[in-house]
Amino acid sequence: MPGGSNSGGVGAPPSPPHAAASAPSRPLRPSRYVPVSAATAFLVGSTTLFFCFTCPWLSEQFSVAVPIYNGVIFMFVVANFCMATFMDPGIFPRAEEDEDKEDDFRAPLYKTVEIRGIQVRMKWCSTCRFYRPPRCSHCSVCDNCVEDFDHHCPWVNNCIGRRNYRYFFLFLLSLTAHIMGVFGFGLLFILYHTQQLDLVHSAVTMAVMCVAGLFFIPVAGLTGFHIVLVARGRTTNEQVTGKFRGGVNPFTNGCWKNVSHVLCSSQAPRYLGRKKQLHSVTVQPPFLRPHLTDAQLAAKVLDNGIQGDLHRSKSSLEMMESQSCDAEPPPPPKPELRYPGLSRESTLLNKAPPTPTMYKYRPTYSSPGKNHTALTHAYANQISRGDSLKESSSLLQSSQQPGFRSEPSLDGREAPGERGGAGLGGDRPGGAGSVGGAPGLGGGGIPGYSLGGRSYPSFSDPTVLSPGAGGASRSSSVRSGSAHNAAPVSEATTSTSYKSLANQTPPRNGSLSYDSLLTPSESPDFEPAAPDLSAPRAPVLGYSSPYLSAQLSQQRDVELHQPSASSVSLLSSPHRAHYLRASSSPPPPPLPERERLLQDPHHSHGHSGSRPPRFSRPPLLSDSAAPHPYPYRTRSTDAPPGPSTHPPRSPHPPPLGKSLSYSSAAAAEMQYRMVRKASASAGAGGGGGGGDEIQMKSFSRTNGQPKSSTSSSGSTPSSPCHPMNLSARPGQAYTGPGNTQSPAHKPGGGVKKVTGVGGTTYEISV
Amino acid sequence: MNHSLQDIRQQAAISAKVFIQRDYTNGTVCQFQTKFPSELENRIDKQQFEETVRTLNNLYAEAEKLGGSSYLEGCLACLTAYTIFLCMETHYEKVLKKIAKFIQEQNDKIYAPRGLLLTDPIERGLRVVSFTKTLNSH
Numbered sequence: 001m002p003g004g005s006n007s008g009g010v011g012a013p014p015s016p017p018h019a020a021a022s023a024p025s026r027p028l029r030p031s032r033y034v035p036v037s038a039a040t041a042f043l044v045g046s047t048t049l050f051f052c053f054t055c056p057w058l059s060e061q062f063s064v065a066v067p068i069y070n071g072v073i074f075m076f077v078v079a080n081f082c083m084a085t086f087m088d089p090g091i092f093p094r095a096e097e098d099e100d101k102e103d104d105f106r107a108p109l110y111k112t113v114e115i116r117g118i119q120v121r122m123k124w125c126s127t128c129r130f131y132r133p134p135r136c137s138h139c140s141v142c143d144n145c146v147e148d149f150d151h152h153c154p155w156v157n158n159c160i161g162r163r164n165y166r167y168f169f170l171f172l173l174s175l176t177a178h179i180m181g182v183f184g185f186g187l188l189f190i191l192y193h194t195q196q197l198d199l200v201h202s203a204v205t206m207a208v209m210c211v212a213g214l215f216f217i218p219v220a221g222l223t224g225f226h227i228v229l230v231a232r233g234r235t236t237n238e239q240v241t242g243k244f245r246g247g248v249n250p251f252t253n254g255c256w257k258n259v260s261h262v263l264c265s266s267q268a269p270r271y272l273g274r275k276k277q278l279h280s281v282t283v284q285p286p287f288l289r290p291h292l293t294d295a296q297l298a299a300k301v302l303d304n305g306i307q308g309d310l311h312r313s314k315s316s317l318e319m320m321e322s323q324s325c326d327a328e329p330p331p332p333p334k335p336e337l338r339y340p341g342l343s344r345e346s347t348l349l350n351k352a353p354p355t356p357t358m359y360k361y362r363p364t365y366s367s368p369g370k371n372h373t374a375l376t377h378a379y380a381n382q383i384s385r386g387d388s389l390k391e392s393s394s395l396l397q398s399s400q401q402p403g404f405r406s407e408p409s410l411d412g413r414e415a416p417g418e419r420g421g422a423g424l425g426g427d428r429p430g431g432a433g434s435v436g437g438a439p440g441l442g443g444g445g446i447p448g449y450s451l452g453g454r455s456y457p458s459f460s461d462p463t464v465l466s467p468g469a470g471g472a473s474r475s476s477s478v479r480s481g482s483a484h485n486a487a488p489v490s491e492a493t494t495s496t497s498y499k500s501l502a503n504q505t506p507p508r509n510g511s512l513s514y515d516s517l518l519t520p521s522e523s524p525d526f527e528p529a530a531p532d533l534s535a536p537r538a539p540v541l542g543y544s545s546p547y548l549s550a551q552l553s554q555q556r557d558v559e560l561h562q563p564s565a566s567s568v569s570l571l572s573s574p575h576r577a578h579y580l581r582a583s584s585s586p587p588p589p590p591l592p593e594r595e596r597l598l599q600d601p602h603h604s605h606g607h608s609g610s611r612p613p614r615f616s617r618p619p620l621l622s623d624s625a626a627p628h629p630y631p632y633r634t635r636s637t638d639a640p641p642g643p644s645t646h647p648p649r650s651p652h653p654p655p656l657g658k659s660l661s662y663s664s665a666a667a668a669e670m671q672y673r674m675v676r677k678a679s680a681s682a683g684a685g686g687g688g689g690g691g692d693e694i695q696m697k698s699f700s701r702t703n704g705q706p707k708s709s710t711s712s713s714g715s716t717p718s719s720p721c722h723p724m725n726l727s728a729r730p731g732q733a734y735t736g737p738g739n740t741q742s743p744a745h746k747p748g749g750g751v752k753k754v755t756g757v758g759g760t761t762y763e764i765s766v
Numbered sequence: 767m768n769h770s771l772q773d774i775r776q777q778a779a780i781s782a783k784v785f786i787q788r789d790y791t792n793g794t795v796c797q798f799q800t801k802f803p804s805e806l807e808n809r810i811d812k813q814q815f816e817e818t819v820r821t822l823n824n825l826y827a828e829a830e831k832l833g834g835s836s837y838l839e840g841c842l843a844c845l846t847a848y849t850i851f852l853c854m855e856t857h858y859e860k861v862l863k864k865i866a867k868f869i870q871e872q873n874d875k876i877y878a879p880r881g882l883l884l885t886d887p888i889e890r891g892l893r894v895v896s897f898t899k900t901l902n903s904h
Contacts, residue, residue, distance in 0.1 A: 092891040133790070
């Protein structure tokens with residue numbers, strides 16, 4: 001099988017399949033082929049053994065139809081497997097320069113379209129240079145935007161999108177049938193040979209049965225999950241990010257039509273590798289763009305190279321985000337140009353450089369090195385806010401780089417409001433914390449996956465659209481669909497500033513690993529809290545929840561495909577799904593930023609709160625955690641000055657801060673509330689906080705950057721979004737820093753307030 | 767300043783191409799907006815433009831139709847373990863060829879004489895239809 005040859009060719013490390021499968025989002029090249037090689041090996045090997053040892057006797061004893069039937073099914077499995085593996089999933093070619101005509105500064109990060117009456121947000125993809133069509137998402141593993149993105153499947157080492165979803169689905173169905181057949185006939189063989197179990201044939205049959213039995217559960221679980229998805233007309237990405245939770249799916253045409261569309265529609269065309277038709281008419285200038293472009297190409301190339309890290313980091317983020325949807329409910333349009341105010345704000349607030357959340361940041365060529373340095377700096381040295389501030393400023397100035405654009409990672413970060421759309425499933429409570437989002441919590445769809453979240457349509461809540469205050473924060477808050485536009489300028493600044501930074505963020509721990517799912521989450525009672533957040537606090541920290549969700553989903557997807565019960569657990573735990581989504585919120589902005597945000601008297605928390613709690617994740621974040629309105633934040637909140645800095649917030653500024661940034665908007669909101677509640681009760685020590693903070697940093701850092709942070713975030717690439725990661729991810733960076741630093745951080749039941757480095761306080765709901 | 771010069775150039779460049787975006791009001795079905803862009807006002811008349819875009823939309827709708835032919839094609843592909851794709855052209859591809867021909871024809875007859883060039887959206891992933899202004903005059 002090609003997979004096997006690939007791995008052999010590249011000298012893949014001989015790690016066990018599951019190890020490879022659980023590899024971080026940015027694995028070594030060779031390890032990308034390990035899961036697919038393992039899958040191929042198991043499939044072909046077991047079936048061959050079955051045919052050689054079991055079938056001869058069966059065909060003699062019963063009928064020759066037995067091996068024929070099994071052979072046909074097996075052929076079907078292999079054919080679909082190959083198609084799913086090798087077929088282009090629907091990759092969009094990169095847009096050409098001429099399409100990118102809007103000025104960078106003012107080009108909004110999101111564009112809203114109305115689909116069947118529902119507002120859908122289209123995000124600008126800085127890598128591919130266009131606004132992603134609905135249901136399209138950028139896969140960080142493949143570094144491509146894929147149409148009707150479902151997920152990236154490690155078992156076939158390919159994205160599943162519009163063109164090959166059918167084959168993937170049929171592969172699952174046929175594989176389930178095949179496993180059942182092999183197991184059943186093997187059992188028949190054994191039952192007739194109970195007295196001859198010492199035969200080689202019997203032993204081999206039993207081994208094959210074991211393998212079949214082992215794989216049956218996850219495969220069947222995944223098959224069932226996809227059957228439901230097909231019937232509901234959703235993609236995995238949308239399901240796990242909770243986009244349509246409690247809302248209406250604008251892409252469904254009814255069960256029958258959905259199924260027939262998947263199975264019976266004509267094969268979609270590929271976009272890459274097409275022969276470009278030569279135009280008979282030559283284009284005359286004044287098409288000066290090309291010249292300009294050429295002139296800038298060197299700069300851009302240089303930029304790219306220098307920004308290579310950023311870009312790569314972005315891709316990890318994107319991977320996370322890849323799962324998230326771009327079809328999030330569009331945040332209230334906020335066309336302000338925040339940028340001008342950013343520097344001002346930043347100086348005023350002495351916060352991290354504001355990241356323009358709203359705008360795709362086309363980079364006029366500026367010192368890439370500076371930016372790059374700034375970025376790494378920002379991420380690597382979260383400790384000194386000042387540093388990051390400086391850097392972020394420099395970043396801002398020069399960062400018009402594409403990297404700073406609305407990369408998926410930024411998503412979560414940049415706009416709390418934005419998030420509404422981001423993969424979080426659009427739960428953002430439409431507008432001012434439409435409390436209505438809460439109903440979304442109901443576990444729609446597959447329990448495990450239907451994360452809470454506001455309904456998709458709720459995003460267009462007018463309250464959310466209110467032209468809030470404060471540029472950046474506003475946009476972000478708007479994005480989050482919360483009316484927390486009041487977010488102070490500083491917040492805005494912070495949030496915006498982080499957008500660019502967010503782009504660079506290291507992989508978030510977004511993958512709300514299933515661990516968090518498995519832990520009994522704090523219930524969805526978070527949700528009620530969310531609406532309150534829409535109040536005056538501007539959710540500053542509404543970072544990239546979409547991003548997080550993407551990450552989360554990515555992570556989840558990886559886990560899904562693992563032959564583990566994770567999928568089962570996912571399916572079985574609606575709450576988990578909530579968590580999952582929440583945690584998948586975009587990677588938290590660099591710590592300093594968060595801290596800054598938190599410091600903002602306007603309560604950046606509000607920001608998170610304002611985000612519509614797309615998912616009903618809040619439970620993840622400690623209930624007691626200070627109510628951090630920032631939906632993306634996971635539980636930890638940065639409250640450098642401590643509660644005192646947030647007078648408006650009641651108990652104390654919920655130190656959800658950065659951790660919140662991980663979660664989806666919805667989750668952040670909820671968390672915010674929970675944090676608020678918890679703040680009163682939480683007495684997390686500073687030590688714990690420190691550890692958490694470090695963890696958080698590492699999470700965010702891991703997103704895009706090599707883990708150079710103090711924390712040994714072992715988080716998988718997708719993590720930043722997991723608020724839970726802090727508490728629930730044992731294997732993740734969480735454990736690393738946590739072990740060292742936050743003794744207080746223990747899964748206990750309430751909210752732990754941990755003071756991170758630099759004074760950030762996190763409230764981590766254990 | 768470079769920046770300003772770039773802006774000027776950008777503006778100039780921008781005016782050289784007009785993009786017709788996708789119309790997503792009915793979901794992800796391939797449709798393009800029939801709204802007449804202002805940049806083409808002095809080049810072609812609205813009716814002509816709308817007719818072109820409508821025809822394109824109809825063709826794409828035909829390509830994506832869930833009819834008997836596409837169903838049979840799917841069944842046949844399944845039965846032959848998808849090897850049929852090596853020799854047969856899918857329904858969508860057939861319609862795409864039709865579309866390419868239609869665009870070529872429109873260019874030759876209608877748009878080239880007016881200094882415009884209509885590009886096939888498939889080159890850009892069916893995201894936009896672009897009109898390129900081939901003459902400098904406005």
